[in-house]
Amino acid sequence: AQSVTQLGSHVSVSEGALVLLRCNYSSSVPPYLFWYVQYPNQGLQLLLKYTTGATLVKGINGFEAEFKKSETSFHLTKPSAHMSDAAEYFCAVYFTGGTSYGKLTFGQGTILTVHP
Amino acid sequence: AAGVIQSPRHLIKEKRETATLKCYPIPRHDTVYWYQQGPGQDPQFLISFYEKMQSDKGSIPDRFSAQQFSDYHSELNMSSLELGDSALYFCASQTRGNSPLHFGNGTRLTVT
Numbered sequence: 001a002q003s004v005t006q007l008g009s010h011v012s013v014s015e016g017a018l019v020l021l022r023c024n025y026s027s028s029v030p031p032y033l034f035w036y037v038q039y040p041n042q043g044l045q046l047l048l049k050y051t052t053g054a055t056l057v058k059g060i061n062g063f064e065a066e067f068k069k070s071e072t073s074f075h076l077t078k079p080s081a082h083m084s085d086a087a088e089y090f091c092a093v094y095f096t097g098g099t100s101y102g103k104l105t106f107g108q109g110t111i112l113t114v115h116p
Numbered sequence: 117a118a119g120v121i122q123s124p125r126h127l128i129k130e131k132r133e134t135a136t137l138k139c140y141p142i143p144r145h146d147t148v149y150w151y152q153q154g155p156g157q158d159p160q161f162l163i164s165f166y167e168k169m170q171s172d173k174g175s176i177p178d179r180f181s182a183q184q185f186s187d188y189h190s191e192l193n194m195s196s197l198e199l200g201d202s203a204l205y206f207c208a209s210q211t212r213g214n215s216p217l218h219f220g221n222g223t224r225l226t227v228t
Binding site for chain 1: 149159217218221
């Protein structure tokens with residue numbers, strides 16, 4: 001079955017520390033991968049995406065993610081957390097084949113808390 | 117740059133009432149999606165339209181209907197509202213293919 005899983009519903013880091021938000025997917029066909037961020041009472045904002053080409057993609061606000069096909073992962077990282085990064089982050093997968101073809105499927109979300 | 121516009125931002129209705137949510141996609145986007153996000157939940161796909169035709173259907177109740185008009189805006193009509201319909205409803209648009217979805221800020225529906 002095709003699915004997307006975010007490991008850890010809550011992640012807490014200190015300001016200036018590394019941010020690592022994990023996302024794994026299950027699919028026999030390479031999907032397109034996205035990370036979205038949702039600030040309180042706001043819509044979903046695209047951080048970055050991977051479709052083809054370079055597997056390390058850079059997004060807005062200093063975030064980046066690496067597509068690792070062998071690990072079926074697309075983890076989101078940022079070298080140094082800022083207070084303004086506190087939000088909920090969703091990994092999303094657009095399956096290019098199979099029963100979930102054509103729909104953007106979201107992970108369960110990870111709430112990032114940044115401590116001073 | 118123009119974004120996806122949703123109206124209203126907030127809506128309060130009573131049980132068994134009806135509600136209409138509107139979505140105006142980014143210009144030249146031909147595909148519109150509707151998502152429902154319950155409290156503390158991830159967004160769930162409801163329905164999508166491509167070139168004014170329904171292209172896919174997700175977990176949308178029979179009490180809900182939607183359509184896309186000639187100007188590509190879309191409306192989600194919700195009838196016989198239930199308390200469980202209280203959620204944030206997002207509209208997203210894209211140019212069909214692998215382009216990312218662009219989301220509106222959502223309509224927060226509260227059913228009392």
